[in-house]
Amino acid sequence: MTTPRARVSRLLESTAMARAYTLTVLGATFGSFAIEQMTSRVTFATIILLLAVLGAAILFVRREELSLLRVAPTSLLMFLALALVSLLWTTDRSDTLAAWVWLFGFAFLAITIGHIRDTLQTVRAIGDTLRVLLVLSLGVEILSGVLLDVPIKFLAIEGNLALGGPIQGLFGTRNMLGFVAVIALITFVIEWRTQSVVAPIAVPSIALAGFLALLSASPTVLVLAIAVGIGTGALTTVRHAPPARRTIVQWMLGIVVVVALSVALIFRHPIIAWMGAGSDFSTRADLWNKILDFVDLQPFQGWGWFGTWERGEYPFTFINYLLDNHHETALNAFFDVLLQLGIAGFLLFALLGGVALVRSWLVASVRRSVVYAWTPLVLVTLAVDSMFESFTLTGAGWFMLVLCALRAGQSRSWRESIDAANTGVIPTLGRSE
Structure with a gap:
């Protein structure tokens, strides 16, 4: 006779549960604003907590499939650790702890999905x-x-x-x-x-x-569309290049990207005027310059992790006061991390996204299925959007960054040989339906 515990275990490790859990998490993550507005912040927090507990139970019953070394990217764990350690010097420990819990919660949900779905x-x-x-x-x-x-x-x-x-x-x-x-x-x-x-x-x-x-x-949509279009064209070129010439093509594309970015930087003012985003960019430039003034005061450790600025703590309130504005973020994920976690946090955040992009790009370059192009293209979107918004530090943006970083790490990491990406199987714990 099957015990209730065995039935629960079978349910938790079933494909149907994995699919239902994934859809529920994604619905809650991308629908977070509407859920909070129609209910409350406490209700949404309860939903995330229950999903995290359920995710922990699912991973527990699948523990034999898990490898401790492959649970999460090292750069992600280090970034989370630094955000938590910032409790030692933050201007408000309770708000920093609350912001870290949100950061960890969405990261955990992404990690769970990354391990139960391919x-x-x-x-x-x-x-x-x-x-x-x-x-x-x-x-x-x-x-x-x-x-x-x-x-x-x-x-x-x-x-x-x-x-x-x-x-x-x-x-x-x-x-x-x-x-x-x-x-x-x-x-x-x-x-x-x-x-x-x-x-x-x-x-x-x-x-x-x-x-x-x-x-x-949105003034950023055109930039995102151009970036994704260029990324798609470049990746398609690499994928269709003969294997013997693929490395040369990669280097040539890298040089083209550097040159293009340099040209865009030199001619940034005409480009901004052409996009009709002059006033929008001017607002961002003023904000970023003011942020750098505060970064200079605590350059290495930052002011503590807060995520968004809605809690109204120092130095965010003072920055808004000086600018006579009500910004809720730095309107740039890199500046936000630099302000809150200093140079160390900035480097870890750049490492998390950069390594994930390189890994996923290399895998997509050699894999036959076009599905592997999804991860690098989404990471390109996240990277470009991070220059104009701080979406990748909270909610759906952070969730997608962690999910893509985990997916890239499963496909190609320092824990496996360089030739792993050219073999027949990419390690994954997802079960096919």
């Missing part, structure tokens, strides 16, 4: 989740901007759909909607190319994501 299953789950959220976003925008013609204030929806935007959907701001729409575009195209979904679903999904990205009127 790359294709992850892409499918993210595609399904974002399809629903984008449809709902368009629905509430139609309700607010066309049918009722009134803002929906508790969701921060301004009702500008009939005016051609900007719109926010269920994500709170137009920039966040644009960011999610670009992630969705990458995911939907990969789904289509891998034949994971049929064309009657894939094509409308791509059109919807592109339409919402356009209506978001």
Whole structure:
């Protein structure tokens, strides 16, 4: 006779549970703003806590499949450790501890999914989740901007759909909607190319994501689209290059990227004017210059980990006072980390994303399936967006960074030989359906 404990264990390690858990986590992560606005911060925190406990139980029953060395990237663990250690010098220990718990919570959820789902299953789950959220976003925008013609204030929806935007959907701001729409575009195209979904679903999904990205009127969407387009072209070139010439092609592309970035830096003012983002960039430049003044006061350790600035602690309140503004972030993930965790945190954050991008790029270069292109393209999106927003330090952005870093580490890491990426199997704990 099967004991209740055995039945629970079988349920927790089942494929159905893994898929349901993944969809629930993704729904909560990407729908965090709407959930908080419709309920409360405490309710959302309870949801994340319960999901973390359930994730721990799932990993426990799958413990024989886990390797302690491969649980999480070393750079991620070091970044989390530094954020926690900043309790020793932060200006408010309770707020830093609360911010660290949020940071760890989303990271743990990403780690759990990274170990119970493979790359294709992850892409499918993210595609399904974002399809629903984008449809709902368009629905509430139609309700607010066309049918009722009134803002929906508790969701921060301004009702500008009939005016051609900007719109926010269920994500709170137009920039966040644009960011999610670009992630969705990458995911939907990969789904289509891998034949994971049929064309009657894939094509409308791509059109919807592109339409919402356009209506978001986010100044960063164009930059993200260009970056992803260039990344896609470069990766396609490498993938189709003969193996004997692939290394040379990689180096040539690297030189082209450096030259392009240099040219963009030199001609940044004409480019900004062409994009019509002069005032937006000017606001960011003023903020970043003021942040650097405070970084100079505590350059190595920073002021302590806070994540967003909504808690109103020093030095964030003073920076806003000096600028006569109400910024909730540094509008740049790298500047935010530099301010809060100093040079050490900045280097660890850059290492986390940089190593993940290199690893995933190398794997995608040699793997036949196009699904491996998803990770580097999402990381390119996260890296570019981090120059204009701090999304990659909290919520869905941080979750995606950890998930991609874990996926890249499973595919190619210092723990396995250099030739592992060219063999037939990439280590993964995901079970095929």
